[in-house]
Amino acid sequence: MQTQRPPSVWVDNGHAIVRRGMVACLQQAGFVVRGESAALVPTPTVDRIDVLLFESEGTALRRAVRLAAGRPTGLVATIRVATEQQVREIVDAGVAAVLPHDTLTPESLVASVRAVVAGAVTLPGDLLARLLTHVMQTANLGPTGLNPRERSVLRLLAEGLDTRGIAEDLCFSERTVKNVVHDVLTKLNCRTRAQAVALATREGAI
Structure with missing residues (x-):
């Protein structure tokens, strides 16, 4: 083995x-x-x-x-x-x-x-909380509009969960989580998960 x-x-x-x-x-x-x-x-x-x-x-x-x-x-x-x-x-x-x-x-x-x-x-939890406090919560993110499932995955990414943790929390398969993350990165034109979390936080999507 x-x-x-x-x-x-x-x-x-x-x-x-x-x-x-x-x-x-x-x-x-x-x-x-x-x-x-x-x-x-x-x-x-x-x-x-x-x-x-x-x-x-x-x-x-x-x-x-x-x-x-x-x-x-x-x-x-x-x-x-x-x-x-x-x-x-x-x-x-x-x-x-x-x-x-x-x-x-x-x-x-x-x-x-x-x-x-x-x-x-x-x-950093305090800075992330501050970012979340000072943005307007919106249903969509500009013309690329994230759906509820994508925003849920982003929120859990922001909380520090990995793919397995997100899958367990949302009762998804790990493959589904990876596909959702891929879709989010494509929509937001981001290279990494961290960039997507930062952008979505600033724009009030999560």
């Missing part, structure tokens, strides 16, 4: 102690850490990893997105100051999880990276 390989990750952070602490937490949780960097130097070998965990400072966001372009590698960004605008920029770029430094714990780090490996989206 073939066993599933453990997920792999690359850890990028400018503070050596913080970086090594992240490495230790992830290794203890069963992840394989393929390498470390500061400000993405040395350049991560993204073709060999499931998740690139990077510190979003300066030009790092643009560089990380460019490195992962066209690959299945998930992006997880840590940020020092979690402003609404910065989180939106990060999510719009295709990053699947955002981890503010001031609320980061070993448990939240491991849970977020695992969620991204499973295909989920992880956003």
Whole structure:
């Protein structure tokens, strides 16, 4: 019987102690850490990893997105100051999880990276709630109108559920969930689930 390989990750952070602490937490949780960097130097070998965990400072966001372009590698960004605008920029770029430094714990780090490996989206709860509070709830999203089933899937994505969790919650098959997500990405012209959640949140669709 073939066993599933453990997920792999690359850890990028400018503070050596913080970086090594992240490495230790992830290794203890069963992840394989393929390498470390500061400000993405040395350049991560993204073709060999499931998740690139990077510190979003300066030009790092643009560089990380460019490195992962066209690959299945998930992006997880840590940020020092979690402003609404910065989180939106990060999510719009295709990053699947955002981890503010001031609320980061070993448990939240491991849970977020695992969620991204499973295909989920992880956003700061307080910022997501703020986005939801300040948008007008509408029945449709412009000319591309999302139907109720698509909005339900998006809401659960925003809550951090992966494909299996969404299927169980809505009593769908996992194949149906994947098809709905594909339709949503097509309608919203988004490359990733995180982008779709960010756009739908801003437009009041969820």
